Amino acid sequence: QRSLPSSLRGHGRPGEASSSFPPDSVKANINLQQGAAFKATSAAPVEGYGVFVPQWEVQATPGGETLLLSGTVEEVQAQLLEINPDYEAFFGLNSTAPNKAVMEDASQRDVVFKDAPVNCEGFEGADRDAIARGARYLMDVSGKPANGAGPNNCGRVSCSWDSAIWWCNSDTKPKTLNSFRDISDGAYHIIGKCYKDNGSISGQAFHKDNWNVIAKKANC
Numbered sequence: 001q002r003s004l005p006s007s008l009r010g011h012g013r014p015g016e017a018s019s020s021f022p023p024d025s026v027k028a029n030i031n032l033q034q035g036a037a038f039k040a041t042s043a044a045p046v047e048g049y050g051v052f053v054p055q056w057e058v059q060a061t062p063g064g065e066t067l068l069l070s071g072t073v074e075e076v077q078a079q080l081l082e083i084n085p086d087y088e089a090f091f092g093l094n095s096t097a098p099n100k101a102v103m104e105d106a107s108q109r110d111v112v113f114k115d116a117p118v119n120c121e122g123f124e125g126a127d128r129d130a131i132a133r134g135a136r137y138l139m140d141v142s143g144k145p146a147n148g149a150g151p152n153n154c155g156r157v158s159c160s161w162d163s164a165i166w167w168c169n170s171d172t173k174p175k176t177l178n179s180f181r182d183i184s185d186g187a188y189h190i191i192g193k194c195y196k197d198n199g200s201i202s203g204q205a206f207h208k209d210n211w212n213v214i215a216k217k218a219n220c
Contacts, residue, residue, distance in 0.1 A: 045123075045154055045166040045214045046204075054155040054167075057143045060084040072159045072220075073137045073180075112182050113189035113213075118205045120193060124217035125200030126163035128191060131215045134158030134165045135187035141180040147211070149174050154214070157183055164218035171210040186213025 044051050053070045060067060060083040067083075069076045080087045138158060147153055147169040154168035157180070167183045169175045177183065186205045190213065194203035202216045 045156075045164070045168070045216060046152070049152040049154050049168065050150070052148060052153060052155045054145070054157050056141065058141075060087060072156055072164075073134065073141060074158060074160050077137070112185050113205055113207060116186075116189060116205050116207055118190060118193040118203050120190075120203040123202035123204070123214070125196060125198070125202045126215055126217045127161050128195060128199055128201045130161035130163035131158075131165060131187055131201060132191060134160060134163070135184045135191070138165070138180045138184035138187070143180070144176050144178065145180055145183060146176045147174065150210075156218070158187075159218050159220035162217055162220060164214075164216060164220060166214040166216075168212050168214060169210070170206075170212060175209075175211055177211070182207075183213055187215055189213075190215045 054072070055068055055070050056073075056076050057066050057068055058076060058080060059065070060080050069079050071079070077087075135158070145157070145167065147155060147167065150169040150171050152168055152170060154166045156164050157167050158165040165183070165187045167186075186207065189205045190203040191201050193205075194201045194215075204212055204214045206212045
């Protein structure tokens with residue numbers, strides 16, 4: 001079994017007397033990052049839509065304490081790396097995978113958007129590879145995404161290279177999905193239906209259960 005880095009020893013091991021984990025200095029910085037995440041997502045993907053900041057139940061170490069972090073999947077990953085610099089190695093993740101490999105991973109998707117209607121018009125174009133990378137990250141996220149009552153309540157679940165993936169609840173009651181892979185599939189569906197010759201994509205895919213996924217240009 002791989003040992004924890006020295007900076008994490010004494011924090012969060014079961015049955016061990018320890019100081020708080022993450023350390024207070026890291027918590028303070030994470031709180032600032034989460035505040036910035038809220039400000040960054042304040043602009044709705046569609047005028048008139050509501051906005052919330054997604055929260056994620058995650059572990060910084062295998063079998064460690066469950067943490068509740070806020071932001072996009074990329075922001076949460078950055079917070080986890082600050083808590084545990086070996087986070088990616090512990091969980092077998094690779095944030096620098098080539099774009100070709102990220103696109104090939106689309107074959108692993110859960111096809112919950114098969115034959116779903118898509119609107120490819122009315123959104124600024126996002127970078128296809130950045131959206132594909134965000135969709136791939138979402139495939140590995142554990143837990144079930146939850147969204148408050150709509151209609152049109154949206155959370156930005158991924159954003160990198162000025163390209164964002166949003167998850168929106170069109171229902172009048174709160175909604176919980178089976179997994180983040182469902183949102184990932186919506187993003188891949190948009191990639192497949194709305195790709196443009198200049199390498200950009202944008203669109204909105206509508207699931208039959210009254211929720212949708214939006215991929216579009218953003219500031220991030």
